[in-house]
Amino acid sequence: MSTDVLTPAPPETPLRRLGTAGVFLLALAATVLVAAVHVTQGTSSVGALDLLALPFGGSDEAARVLLASRLPRLLAGACVGVALGVAGSLLQTIARNPMAAPDTLAVSSGAYLAVAGAAAFGLSLPIPVSGGLALIGGLAAAALVLALSAGGRSGTTRLILAGSATALALSSLTNLLMILFEQETTGLFAWGSGSLVQSDLNAVTQLGPVIVVALVAAMLAGPRLDILGLGDDTATVLGVNVRRLRLWLTLLAVLLAAAAVTIAGPIGFVGLCAPVIVRLLPKSIPGLHRNRTLLPLSGLAGVLVVLGSDIALRAALGAQAGVEVPPGTVTTVLGAAVMIWLARRYRDAGPTRQPPAVRTGGSRSQAAFLTIVGVFAVLVVGALVVGMLAGDRWLLTGDVVNWLQGRSGRALTFVLDQRWPRVAAALLAGAALAVAGAAVQAVCRNPLAEPGVLGVTAGAGVGAILLLTLVPLAGVWAMSAAAGTGALLAFGLVYGLSWRGGLSSDRLVLIGVAVQAACTAITVLIIVLSDPWNSAKALTWLSGSTYGRVPVQLIPVALMLLLAIPLLAWLRRDLDLLSLDEDTPRILGVPLEPVRLGALAAAVLLTSTAVSAVGVVGFVGLVAPHAARALVGAHHTRVLPVAALLGALLVSLADTLGRTVIAPAQVPAGLVTALIGTPYFVWLLWRARAHNG
Missing domain, CATH: 1.10.3470.10 (ABC transporter involved in vitamin B12 uptake, BtuC)
Structure with a gap:
């Protein structure tokens, strides 16, 4: 018997009957129809009937509007x-x-x-x-x-x-x-x-x-x-x-x-x-x-x-x-919606699930670890001192000592009263973003991930910008609440859409990038609709800046650090196992989803309070945890404190550089961290490519 008899014919769908030429004609007809609707829209009173009358000697006004505005836009x-x-x-x-x-x-x-x-x-x-x-x-x-x-x-x-x-x-x-x-x-x-x-x-x-x-x-x-x-x-x-x-x-x-x-x-x-x-x-x-x-x-x-x-x-x-x-x-x-749909159909790609080749200090002794912590603690203190001295007006250490003792002049007191909240905000936000990044990388089992690629940072930015637009004089706690709400909503969306009988780390990252893009577009939409000509304010916020910080703005991020770091330290062994693969934690009895949810929730809250304090700062949550693992190994007992110190150091130095390099003009700290972090990220990706290739 011929095998052709056993092979079912493809179903006769309307599109199949049309064929390729028919699909083309259908697409062209749809394009013409959409173009016809498009050309009738505009700010002038010229409508569809006015345009239809043009071939029969319509008004000069309609012809001018068509040729000067609508036709160029359509084409x-x-x-x-x-x-x-x-x-x-x-x-x-x-x-x-x-x-x-x-x-x-x-x-x-x-x-x-x-x-x-x-x-x-x-x-x-x-x-x-x-x-x-x-x-x-x-x-x-x-x-x-x-x-x-x-x-x-x-x-x-x-x-x-x-x-x-x-x-x-x-x-x-x-x-x-x-x-x-x-x-x-x-x-x-x-x-x-x-x-x-x-x-x-x-x-x-x-x-x-x-x-x-x-x-x-x-x-x-x-x-x-x-x-x-x-x-x-x-x-x-x-x-x-x-x-x-x-x-x-x-x-x-x-x-x-x-x-x-x-x-x-x-x-x-x-x-x-x-x-x-x-x-x-x-x-x-x-x-x-x-x-x-x-x-x-x-x-x-x-x-x-x-x-x-x-x-x-x-x-x-x-x-x-x-x-x-x-x-x-x-x-x-x-x-972003299409990307989410693709990601939900996506199956893990094998090599991308494996951490890239990284030199780690896994066998470091306790003394070596304590030495590294001590060195970075000293560097952070040094960054704090330099941050207090540097700016559009350079000061001496004696000026700072006099200020601390309440013996400085009025002008000096004003400068330092404005400067210290900025320095503290950079240190605290850097530590918060770094610890959040360590948690995200453990859950995703991907050292290339960070809070930003999960949509959390952009979600917090939407919440904060929306509040700034609707209530320009909103207080610090309202700002933190708005940023936190935006971050939690973005995180809930990413987490919910990533769940398909379990949480795939690759799917989580891909959907997070899509939500991040959507949130960034919504932020631009809010800014353009509310204050289209004040792009400097918007860019400064979206690029991360400590400008105009006041002491009360430091409280939310400091509180969250005090709450989140003990929680992540308590989960440290579970995070170590979670970083390995999907099966080992299950075999050893780790409650996988509660641990993931707890770690990611801590990362979300740390990120949102950091955003409310300094705006959107990128790359810190990527660079600091990765560098920490390279220095002290993969155990989170050691990674968390070293990452916190590295994050504080990175944002503090970025803020100081931004305030001094082109003073009195200022470069937002987030731009500096992005420019510092990008070469490191490129190097990391290149090593990952070499390892998997």
């Missing part, structure tokens, strides 16, 4: 959607990873830094030159992330962590430029989340052809891309030069992303959403998932995402929101 959205959709599809195919995208590979952040750097130094560049700068920045970022994550094939978690850390560092540099050159970069804060506002058609007419040529080039390479999807070895046997093909396609993807950033700024997660939407179409449709079809369909899906988000934004918040609110905030929230 910008279409160009950006196509560029990001195709770029995301290319990157996902190259990395064979559904979470690869211009955002997760930090391409958009690198391009944005390049464009912001030109603006900060007062350079008014022609659009092609600006696009070239964006291309260089995007290429550098993508090259770094792909190198650190072995091209994205060593595991989704490492790719996302490498991309998010690189993006954080590049964003910190961008924020630093905007703080230092506030006048020159006015308006860049909102543009940093993407803006479709266009004064003319210059950007679209100059970069549109580049996007079309790049799309055609990518489609011509479609058959070889299909072969690449079979694996490097198979592709090589079939005559494909894998290295060269991957290099050229990465260049095309970054060129597309750079063009999108030059036109409208970094509009988040379109490159992640669009290809995923297309890949959800039934595989039974002949030829639909081949790259020659997949790439243009991803471009159309990108247009639908960008224009649909813009329509939804203006429908919900009014026409003026289209000018003030970046549509990238909507696409980022949508992209």
Whole structure:
């Protein structure tokens, strides 16, 4: 009997009956419909009927509005959607990873830094030159992330962590430029989340052809891309030069992303959403998932995402929101939802679950441990002294002694009364973030994790910024409560979504990164809606700063340290076992979920109080615990105190540097810690790559 008789035919779905051409026509029709709705929206009174009357001799006002405002915005959205959709599809195919995208590979952040750097130094560049700068920045970022994550094939978690850390560092540099050159970069804060506002058609007419040529080039390479999807070895046997093909396609993807950033700024997660939407179409449709079809369909899906988000934004918040609110905030929230959906379908990737090769001091004697603690305690005291002396006005130790004895003059007393709460806030917040990071890394069994990648820091930032906006004169306890509520809600969301018959550490990290992105977008939305021109205040808060601290603001973080450190010390043996693997703690009777929940709850509360004290400070929860393990071994009895000292030292030195390097101007402490922490993180990822590769 023929085997064909035994093979069931694919089900006849409506989309299958349509075929590839039918799906294309359907996508085009949807795009035309969305574009027609989009062009009817705006701040003027010109409506759909006025635009429909234009071919029959309508009003001059309607023609002017269409040509000067609505058509440029529509075409910008279409160009950006196509560029990001195709770029995301290319990157996902190259990395064979559904979470690869211009955002997760930090391409958009690198391009944005390049464009912001030109603006900060007062350079008014022609659009092609600006696009070239964006291309260089995007290429550098993508090259770094792909190198650190072995091209994205060593595991989704490492790719996302490498991309998010690189993006954080590049964003910190961008924020630093905007703080230092506030006048020159006015308006860049909102543009940093993407803006479709266009004064003319210059950007679209100059970069549109580049996007079309790049799309055609990518489609011509479609058959070889299909072969690449079979694996490097198979592709090589079939005559494909894998290295060269991957290099050229990465260049095309970054060129597309750079063009999108030059036109409208970094509009988040379109490159992640669009290809995923297309890949959800039934595989039974002949030829639909081949790259020659997949790439243009991803471009159309990108247009639908960008224009649909813009329509939804203006429908919900009014026409003026289209000018003030970046549509990238909507696409980022949508992209975060898609990323969460992907993470919930994700299965652990093997090598990413294993801690990277790290030199640890596991066999250190008690005397060596006490010596290390003593040395760092002395360094922390030294940082405290330097912090009290340094600033826009340098003091002498004798001045501080006189102040402590109440014998200083009025001017000196004023300076030190303002300075000591800042120094203390940096020390306490640094210790809190480091201890929180140690707890998170133990639970996730991943030394690359930190409270920030679990969405906790960004959630606390949303709570605090919301309170600052609604109640500008809110007290310290209200601020701590708001930050704590935001952190707990973000943590509850991440923990709940990560739970699928158990807690996967990789899933926890991936969902945490998605929630972090969504919370950051919501924070930008709140700031832009409430005070769009005061970006310096927002950037200072989001970058972490001790400016204007008062003694009462230190109480919540100090109390939380007094409560959380004993709890984590009591759980120290369970945390040691939890760091090993999933099975050992169960065999030895460790109540896995209560221990995880207790440790993470302590980390959340420590992080939220630290955020309420100094704003959003990154990398401390990553660097300090990891360095502590390298110095004294993996036992949490030793890691916790050393990490606390290292965290206090790092934030204190960052704050002091930020207050003195360009005094009287100040660099927020969070930017300094990001710039210090990034090289360490890059080194750590490189070692992990070498170990697992």
